[in-house]
Amino acid sequence: MSFLGKLFGGGKRDSDDGLYLHVRCNSCGEPIRIRVNPANDLSERYDEDGGDDSSGYELRKEILGNKCFKLIEATWEFDNSRRKVGSHIRGGTEITAEEYEREIAAPGSAAT
Numbered sequence: 001m002s003f004l005g006k007l008f009g010g011g012k013r014d015s016d017d018g019l020y021l022h023v024r025c026n027s028c029g030e031p032i033r034i035r036v037n038p039a040n041d042l043s044e045r046y047d048e049d050g051g052d053d054s055s056g057y058e059l060r061k062e063i064l065g066n067k068c069f070k071l072i073e074a075t076w077e078f079d080n081s082r083r084k085v086g087s088h089i090r091g092g093t094e095i096t097a098e099e100y101e102r103e104i105a106a107p108g109s110a111a112t
């Protein structure tokens with residue numbers, strides 16, 4: 001068994017807790033995938049009026065693609081079950097995993 005075989009052939013998946021988010025850069029149109037670990041990367045949000053209960057989670061990311069130097073500032077909001085409920089993305093647009101895969105497979109075909 002080679003070292004590489006161990007690396008790539010192992011049966012243990014490490015993606016169980018991974019969450020993938022996808023954005024498109026508004027400047028150059030590059031589709032970008034971000035992997036986050038909900039257990040580590042989400043921070044709790046609290047209501048402004050001081051309740052003890054968490055009102056969910058948020059994730060802030062600064063994203064830089066490969067094609068241009070425009071920084072994308074993204075904030076995703078999650079509920080208490082860590083389900084995505086909203087996003088605010090400056091400099092980019094959120095896309096679905098399907099859109100991401102399609103654009104990676106056929107760059108440029110998504111031009112309107």
Ligand SMILES: [Zn+2]
Binds near residue numbers: 029
């Ligand atoms: Zn770009």
